[in-house]
Amino acid sequence: MDKIIFAGPVGAGKTTAIGSISEIPPVGTDVACTDESAQIKEKTTVAMDYSYITLDDGTRIHLYGTPGQDRFDFMWQILAKDGIGLVLLINRDHPDPLHQLGFYLNAFADFIQDTGVVIGLTKSDISDKHDISKFQDFLYERQQIFPVFDVDARSEDDIKVLVHALLAVLNH
Amino acid sequence: MRIINDVIEQISHTNLEQDTQTQEVLAQELDKILDALLTSSEDISAAIISSVDGHSKAQRLEADMDEHRFAAMSSALLALSDNIASEGGKGNTENVLIEGTNGKIFLLHAGPKHLLTVFTHNCGSLGMPLAYAKQATEQIAALMEVLAS
Ligand SMILES: Nc1nc2c(ncn2[C@@H]2O[C@H](COP(=O)(O)OP(=O)(O)O)[C@@H](O)[C@H]2O)c(=O)[nH]1
Numbered sequence: 001m002d003k004i005i006f007a008g009p010v011g012a013g014k015t016t017a018i019g020s021i022s023e024i025p026p027v028g029t030d031v032a033c034t035d036e037s038a039q040i041k042e043k044t045t046v047a048m049d050y051s052y053i054t055l056d057d058g059t060r061i062h063l064y065g066t067p068g069q070d071r072f073d074f075m076w077q078i079l080a081k082d083g084i085g086l087v088l089l090i091n092r093d094h095p096d097p098l099h100q101l102g103f104y105l106n107a108f109a110d111f112i113q114d115t116g117v118v119i120g121l122t123k124s125d126i127s128d129k130h131d132i133s134k135f136q137d138f139l140y141e142r143q144q145i146f147p148v149f150d151v152d153a154r155s156e157d158d159i160k161v162l163v164h165a166l167l168a169v170l171n172h
Numbered sequence: 173m174r175i176i177n178d179v180i181e182q183i184s185h186t187n188l189e190q191d192t193q194t195q196e197v198l199a200q201e202l203d204k205i206l207d208a209l210l211t212s213s214e215d216i217s218a219a220i221i222s223s224v225d226g227h228s229k230a231q232r233l234e235a236d237m238d239e240h241r242f243a244a245m246s247s248a249l250l251a252l253s254d255n256i257a258s259e260g261g262k263g264n265t266e267n268v269l270i271e272g273t274n275g276k277i278f279l280l281h282a283g284p285k286h287l288l289t290v291f292t293h294n295c296g297s298l299g300m301p302l303a304y305a306k307q308a309t310e311q312i313a314a315l316m317e318v319l320a321s
């Protein structure tokens with residue numbers, strides 16, 4: 001089973017991205033926020049998002065979205081098991097997205113090592129706070145040269161580009 | 173409903189604007205509910221009240237059980253159960269039962285934003301612990317409603 005994991009911080013657009021490319025109504029586990037993240041958004045994912053897409057050659061790719069908060073890191077382990085690659089979404093509109101990028105790259109370091117990753121900078125449609133080159137420089141310094149894309153998580157085309165880029169990386 | 177009357181009594185003396193005080197009253201009342209639950213049945217060994225998004229609100233867990241992990245795991249499990257129940261045409265989740273080799277665990281909703289996870293010893297019948305747990309969820313739900321109003 002080909003399974004891709006979507007990870008990244010709260011509000012980066014993981015649930016939105018999976019919904020954008022999904023062929024079926026996605027399985028969602030969003031519940032009411034009762035903490036300070038309620039200021040960012042009303043609902044948050046507590047177990048997973050699930051959906052799938054079918055490639056032109058008929059291969060079905062299963063998509064699993066993770067909860068963003070690290071109190072749910074046990075779900076990261078569960079969902080990443082047997083995954084073939086990672087789509088890491090980072091909210092470009094955040095005050096310190098590089099810190100977030102570093103955090104999730106570290107958290108998924110083993111998984112990335114075994115598989116592969118592409119990075120999507122979401123909310124690029126509403127924010128130009130941080131230039132994409134900052135992210136590329138950051139990765140270069142870490143000696144982690146991964147593909148980075150500007151995306152709008154609501155755009156089917158943008159998220160398809162990410163998924164296809166990941167599959168291309170994995171086939172190398 | 174004695175507990176609820178206590179709360180109404182207490183918060184009427186408190187300035188509701190003072191959120192921290194409300195939180196303290198809430199924590200005390202939740203502790204009382206858990207204490208009552210644990211003394212109601214010898215079969216119940218531990219319990220935790222958490223929010224639907226996975227924060228611990230009150231707990232009577234064993235020393236080596238991390239409340240933050242159990243709160244988060246409980247919310248994840250119950251959220252998935254709700255999906256299975258509703259997509260399977262079975263309505264809402266009344267409870268989730270985990271039958272472990274060394275005891276049983278059940279999870280229940282406690283009003284719209286909270287849940288209760290109860291751990292039992294390897295007891296024979298689940299009836300009484302479940303009934304007491306259900307009662308506790310009603311108390312939690314009523315308490316939250318009072319505090320939200
Ligand atoms: N404008 C814009 N809004 C986005 C984008 N990605 C996510 N959002 C919005 O941000 C909010 C949080 O998205 P969500 O998918 O729940 O984030 P998650 O926590 O990563 O699952 C939602 O209101 C989305 O509509 C994006 O690329 N552009």
Ligand SMILES: [Mg+2]
Pocket residue numbers: 014015016044045065066067068
């Ligand atoms: Mg989400």
